[in-house]
Amino acid sequence: MMPIRLLVLGSGGMANTHAMNFATLPDVQLVAAVDVDIAKVRAFAARHDIPNTFTSLDEAIVWGEFDAVTNVTPDRIHHPTTLPLLAAGKHVMCEKPLAETYAKADEMATAAEASGLVNMVNLTYRNVAQVQKARQMVIDGEIGRVRHIEASYLQSWLVSKAWGDWTSESQWLWRLSTKHGSNGVLGDVGIHILDFAGFGAATEIDHVFARLKTFDKAPGNRIGEYDLDANDSFTMTAEFTNGAMGVIHASRWATGHLNELRLRVYGDKGALEVIHRPDASKLRACLKEDVETAVWREMEVDPVETNYQKFIAAIREGHTEEPSFRHAANLQKILDLALITERERRELAV
């Protein structure tokens, strides 16, 4: 079996995670890395034993000796790089959010569908076995009709230096600036928690009303070329296609929580809770007669395939795989609407 030749586009923080994950797959060869920063891409290639480096995607496309790409560039670079890759006939796994707006994300999904190439978005928390099991339990009717959903994504990098110093490192500063293509915490991790909630509760959002807030963080709310205007906390009330009500929120000010996703799904026969943290994930359930005494039990889960594994398998088998560009574009539509609801202070239908 010929290995799948993979190019890594972008060589920042998350690209290391991609390179390490793809390197563990036996039928994948990391053949090239691209970054506009030459020192960064050379160091990255040396670290991951990647033979070819480029400082522009155009040069890499002219070279052409790769089958697939994992796009780990900043959010606003996803659209202008993914479209030429699809046009060149390359399968693409793209980081989230697919783009900064629904219009761009939709264009990417439409191009990917027309190309027949494998297109996936790295909604990482699909890799959490506990949320996959929760979804299956909801589908199997174990908690009955879902009535209420609570989901949150908590980070604290604005108050802690555990991940570095946001006041001086570009990887954090671009995430705080709309001019640099960020939709703040809503675009950055809001997309993860909307996916986590909808996937885990086996439903979709159909009405949304959100409030977003940007706190003053520096003199004049500016550091160097970065205007710190992107939101850093959001709260959303949502209605779901299964009729349930819910609340979804996220913050970068959640002191004491480095990276924590929580989902609670309440049905008329039982309830589920998924908590995912860097150190551990848990699924707890309150089912059947335990509903009377409110006793919760931890559930066993089987290991699941990662997005990285699914992407390679989909290329091998010649089919598309979820989470697709189209799915991510649909989530992007909700993010766009959330921004409008903040301005207009009224609920909108998806």
Ligand SMILES: NC(=O)c1ccc[n+]([C@@H]2O[C@H](COP(=O)([O-])OP(=O)(O)OC[C@H]3O[C@@H](n4cnc5c(N)ncnc54)[C@H](O)[C@@H]3O)[C@@H](O)[C@H]2O)c1
């Ligand atoms: N799925 C997840 O859990 C997860 C986690 C972290 C980051 N991400 C996503 O991954 C992406 C990258 O995030 P990061 O933290 O690695 O950012 P980063 O700033 O550390 O790295 C981005 C890299 O892309 C390079 N770059 C910029 N423009 C480029 C271009 N035109 N061509 C090639 N390279 C270019 C930059 O020089 C930089 O090295 C973002 O979209 C982010 O949202 C996803």
